[in-house]
Amino acid sequence: MDIEEKLAILADSAKYDVSCSSSGSNRKNKGGIGNSAPSGICHSWSDDGRCISLLKILFTNECIYDCAYCVNRASNDRPRATFTPDEVARLTLGFYKRNYIEGLFLSSGIKNSPDYTMELIYKTLYLLREEYNFNGYIHAKAIPGSTLQLVNKVGLLADRISVNIELPSRTSLDKLAPQKKAEDILKPMKNIGDKIVARKENKQKFRNTPKYVPAGHSTQLIVGATPENDNKIVNLAASLYNNFNLKRVYYSAFMPVKSDARLPALNKPPLLREHRLYQADWLLRFYDFSAQELFTEDQPNLDYRLDPKLNWALNNLHKFPIEINKASYEELLRVPGIGPRSAGRIVAARREGSLSYLNLPKIGMVLKRAKYFITCQGKYQAGIPFQEEIIEDRVIKEMGKKDLHQTSLFSLGELDDG
Numbered sequence: 001m002d003i004e005e006k007l008a009i010l011a012d013s014a015k016y017d018v019s020c021s022s023s024g025s026n027r028k029n030k031g032g033i034g035n036s037a038p039s040g041i042c043h044s045w046s047d048d049g050r051c052i053s054l055l056k057i058l059f060t061n062e063c064i065y066d067c068a069y070c071v072n073r074a075s076n077d078r079p080r081a082t083f084t085p086d087e088v089a090r091l092t093l094g095f096y097k098r099n100y101i102e103g104l105f106l107s108s109g110i111k112n113s114p115d116y117t118m119e120l121i122y123k124t125l126y127l128l129r130e131e132y133n134f135n136g137y138i139h140a141k142a143i144p145g146s147t148l149q150l151v152n153k154v155g156l157l158a159d160r161i162s163v164n165i166e167l168p169s170r171t172s173l174d175k176l177a178p179q180k181k182a183e184d185i186l187k188p189m190k191n192i193g194d195k196i197v198a199r200k201e202n203k204q205k206f207r208n209t210p211k212y213v214p215a216g217h218s219t220q221l222i223v224g225a226t227p228e229n230d231n232k233i234v235n236l237a238a239s240l241y242n243n244f245n246l247k248r249v250y251y252s253a254f255m256p257v258k259s260d261a262r263l264p265a266l267n268k269p270p271l272l273r274e275h276r277l278y279q280a281d282w283l284l285r286f287y288d289f290s291a292q293e294l295f296t297e298d299q300p301n302l303d304y305r306l307d308p309k310l311n312w313a314l315n316n317l318h319k320f321p322i323e324i325n326k327a328s329y330e331e332l333l334r335v336p337g338i339g340p341r342s343a344g345r346i347v348a349a350r351r352e353g354s355l356s357y358l359n360l361p362k363i364g365m366v367l368k369r370a371k372y373f374i375t376c377q378g379k380y381q382a383g384i385p386f387q388e389e390i391i392e393d394r395v396i397k398e399m400g401k402k403d404l405h406q407t408s409l410f411s412l413g414e415l416d417d418g
């Protein structure tokens with residue numbers, strides 16, 4: 001099999017991994033220019049916020065495991081291929097030199113054994129870094145079950161590593177991916193997180209401390225393949241951030257790729273749920289929310305009609321309206337429609353004198369949603385009574401069906417401030 005055939009198979013096999021954001025379009029070329037259907041190049045964000053394009057491939061789509069949700073599972077009848085380390089290195093270099101990509105996202109099925117596959121990933125990265133002197137971005141997958149020494153060797157060469165947790169509970173893992181053990185996933189995650197912290201401490205003492213996954217580590221959680229509610233999923237994410245020093249949790253709406261009695265029969269992937277989970281995750285990381293604040297015993301799932309911050313505000317209306325001229329930065333952050341940037345601007349502008357309602361748009365604050373939750377110089381100017389049902393009704397009307405649909409398609413990078 002030539003390298004182009006392998007590329008077609010192994011780029012297609014990588015498309016379901018969202019732990020680097022990917023090309024999910026299915027627009028075909030109907031005689032014009034371009035074709036977004038084939039996978040292969042995806043976009044991701046580097047540590048400094050730049051959008052970068054990556055060659056997104058599997059090293060192999062052969063796999064000894066048979067995870068029910070996976071297109072590459074052993075029992076699935078599909079074309080199989082395996083690169084050599086040199087093929088991946090040459091492809092990466094070739095694409096890079098033609099300016100198609102700025103880096104590589106390399107994942108893999110498990111061929112022969114976890115260590116056998118991890119060794120091949122290491123050899124590929126070693127070739128790229130040491131033989132070809134490639135300094136572009138590399139995101140590599142750590143294979144669950146491989147030895148920590150191998151994972152750490154890859155960590156010294158990669159910019160980012162991810163270990164995919166895939167399912168939100170041990171029960172679900174046992175049911176859908178019985179060959180994977182939770183410890184085989186959690187142990188390398190913990191080890192990578194600890195190493196990142198240790199490296200930061202060493203760096204302060206020794207200038208020449210080698211880099212270790214400088215862009216951090218991430219994981220992917222499949223949403224909708226198993227019965228866990230959003231409360232369970234968001235709490236798990238919070239615990240991964242807090243205990244494993246994780247940079248990102250990616251949520252992937254479950255797409256049925258092969259029927260299996262253990263899987264739910266879905267007509268389409270739960271994209272709106274995925275989107276709301278990303279928003280809840282955003283609140284954990286940048287708005288100082290705890291997972292517990294977003295759910296109650298009666299409401300263990302997010303309200304998919306509303307973004308979680310707005311929903312929280314409506315459920316906690318006794319904390320509003322807040323006075324723009326007096327609220328702390330933390331309180332401002334809780335106002336729907338106010339994000340870190342606007343909150344910072346308000347705090348800075350207040351130092352010059354009391355802010356009037358008319359001053360707020362001038363400092364870049366969008367009042368469309370925030371107006372329902374604030375007073376300015378003591379005045380409430382939303383134009384409707386301050387009551388939960390009335391505000392909720394107005395906001396939903398303002399969103400309209402189109403907005404509700406679109407939110408399911410937007411990526412995090414396009415979310416509004418707030």
Ligand code: SF4
Nearest residue numbers: 063065067070073109
């Ligand atoms: S180990 Fe990975 S590639 Fe193999 S079947 Fe499971 S999810 Fe798919």
